[in-house]
Amino acid sequence: MLTYSQEWHDLLYVVQNGSLLVTNGHANSCNLFDLYCLDVNRDGGALTAYVCYSEARWNLGGDIFRGQMLALALCLIFAIPLLLATAYFYVAIPRFNDIHGKALSLNCVNFAIALLLESIFQHRTKGNGSTDDTIVLANYAEYFILATFFWLLVNCVNNCIHAWYFLPRGIQIKMGGEKRTFALYAAFAQLSPLAIILLNPPHADHTAVKHYFFVPIIVIISLNLLSFVITYWGFQRVSNMLIDHYITRGRLSGTTSGDSSLANLPNIRQVDVNRAKYMTKYTAMLFVVMSGVWSVTIATYYTTRTIPILYDILFGLQGILIFIIFICLPRPFRTVKGWFQKNHYCGCHPDPDEVDLRRNRNSYRVSGTTNGANNGAARESVPLNNVTVTKVAS
Numbered sequence: 001m002l003t004y005s006q007e008w009h010d011l012l013y014v015v016q017n018g019s020l021l022v023t024n025g026h027a028n029s030c031n032l033f034d035l036y037c038l039d040v041n042r043d044g045g046a047l048t049a050y051v052c053y054s055e056a057r058w059n060l061g062g063d064i065f066r067g068q069m070l071a072l073a074l075c076l077i078f079a080i081p082l083l084l085a086t087a088y089f090y091v092a093i094p095r096f097n098d099i100h101g102k103a104l105s106l107n108c109v110n111f112a113i114a115l116l117l118e119s120i121f122q123h124r125t126k127g128n129g130s131t132d133d134t135i136v137l138a139n140y141a142e143y144f145i146l147a148t149f150f151w152l153l154v155n156c157v158n159n160c161i162h163a164w165y166f167l168p169r170g171i172q173i174k175m176g177g178e179k180r181t182f183a184l185y186a187a188f189a190q191l192s193p194l195a196i197i198l199l200n201p202p203h204a205d206h207t208a209v210k211h212y213f214f215v216p217i218i219v220i221i222s223l224n225l226l227s228f229v230i231t232y233w234g235f236q237r238v239s240n241m242l243i244d245h246y247i248t249r250g251r252l253s254g255t256t257s258g259d260s261s262l263a264n265l266p267n268i269r270q271v272d273v274n275r276a277k278y279m280t281k282y283t284a285m286l287f288v289v290m291s292g293v294w295s296v297t298i299a300t301y302y303t304t305r306t307i308p309i310l311y312d313i314l315f316g317l318q319g320i321l322i323f324i325i326f327i328c329l330p331r332p333f334r335t336v337k338g339w340f341q342k343n344h345y346c347g348c349h350p351d352p353d354e355v356d357l358r359r360n361r362n363s364y365r366v367s368g369t370t371n372g373a374n375n376g377a378a379r380e381s382v383p384l385n386n387v388t389v390t391k392v393a394s
Contacts, residue, residue: 002050002051002052003048003049003050003051004022004048004049004051005046005047005048005049006046006047006048007041007044007046007048009024010022010023010024010049011023011024012038012047012049014038015032018034019032019033019034020032020033020034020036020038020049020051022049033049033051035051035052036049036050036051037049037050037051038050068309068310068313069122069123069309071313072119072122072309072312072313072316073119075313075316075317075319075320076115076116076119076316078316078319078320079112079115079315079316079317079318079319079320080112080115080116080319082319082320082322082323083108083109083111083112083115083319083322083323084108084109084112085323085327086104086105086108086322086323086326086327087104087105087106087108087109087112088105089327089336089339090102090104090105090108090326091105092339093335093336093339095335095339096332096335098178099158099173099178099181099182099185100155100158100159100279100283102182103151103154103155103158103182103185103189104151104155104286104326106147106151106186106189106190107147107148107151107152107155107286108319108322110144110145110147110148110151111144111145111148111318111319111322112319113144114141114144114145114147114148114315115312115315115316115319117137117140117141117144118141118312118315119312120137121137121138121141122309122312124137139197142197142210142213143193143194143197144193145213146192146193146196146197146213146216146217147189147190147193148290149216149217149220149221149290150188150189150190150192150193150220151189152220152224152283152286152287152290153189153220153223153224153227154185154188154189155279155283155286156223156224156227156228156231156283156287157227158185158279159227159231159276159279159280159283160227160230160231160234162276162279163230163231163233163234163235163237163238163276163280164230164231164234164237166272167234167238167268167272167273167276168234168237168238168241168268170267170268170269172272193216196212196213196216197212199212200212209302209305210301214298214301214302217294217298218298221291221294221295224287224291225287225291228280228284228287231280235273235276235277235280238268238273239273241268242268242270242273245268278331282325282326282329282332285325286322286325286326289318289321289322289325290318293311293314293315293318296311296314297311297314
């Protein structure tokens with residue numbers, strides 16, 4: 001508890017609206033409090049005021065608050081444009097523009113809007129929690145945050161469906177079916193959090209526990225973790241099916257009865273399996289980032305009933321990490337780079353001498369010299385600086 005007294009040369013004034021104005025003897029600083037207690041010394045008649053630390057938090061920590069808001073602003077300056085850039089790339093680049101890419105794109109857009117609303121909320125409340133004027137703004141931010149988690153759930157469930165239904169049956173999704181599926185996903189991911197917010201009327205009392213907001217996040221994190229385990233089992237099953245199909249084709253090919261039996265086998269394409277594993281891998285990295293940040297946030301909230309501005313800064317860093325994972329890591333970066341070169345954006349042009357060693361990696365090998373025989377097999381060499389890429393003809 002803070003104490004101000006006329007005996008210590010503090011000047012105390014009760015202003016017209018009932019607030020307490022406190023200035024020092026030199027009148028070069030002042031504080032204004034809404035909640036306080038007054039006492040009068042019977043001996044000298046000096047007036048003394050008592051103020052709780054919670055009421056004086058923004059006065060004592062003004063410099064700390066301004067520093068936190070500056071750090072938050074710097075994070076948002078980078079995070080919001082990077083999130084929007086990620087969303088644009090996953091819509092504009094054809095190789096990214098599937099259900100997974102569209103879901104990630106809307107995830108980034110929702111998160112960027114949530115960060116912007118949360119920063120406006122913190123500026124208006126000065127870190128003191130919700131008020132009557134800002135409670136609606138807080139609900140808007142909560143809606144978009146919940147939407148990001150529902151889109152993450154959509155990606156996890158979509159990967160699980162691929163591992164257990166589409167890949168084992170060799171089913172290729174047509175454009176019309178993909179559009180209908182994405183429309184259902186979008187309705188689920190955007191309307192579910194809206195229903196949660198509308199069914200829970202806002203409370204200006206910042207001490208009210210927000211179970212309606214944090215419980216769905218906990219449930220979604222648990223469902224995502226379960227879906228990853230189920231998806232892993234599905235990929236193991238598909239890998240075993242691929243091995244069995246290769247063995248069966250080797251035994252039965254070339255015979256009349258064998259050809260008819262092979263025709264009944266599902267056409268499991270290795271490229272589709274690799275694509276599904278790629279989507280699951282990057283979705284798992286997104287899950288680790290989001291679940292890690294929000295697990296700490298939820299634990300802090302249920303322990304202290306507050307969410308410090310520091311966690312808003314972590315949310316901004318989360319947006320930067322999303323850009324790094326889905327754009328800057330080697331595989332997506334090569335796709336983005338190839339798209340820039342193909343369309344000649346920003347002065348980018350394809351290098352005619354560039355060789356991608358990751359393509360046809362089963363057919364190519366790298367040797368340090370250009371000489372030497374290969375047991376009479378024909379050789380096809382492509383020079384790459386001091387390294388020679390050699391293709392061995394079968």
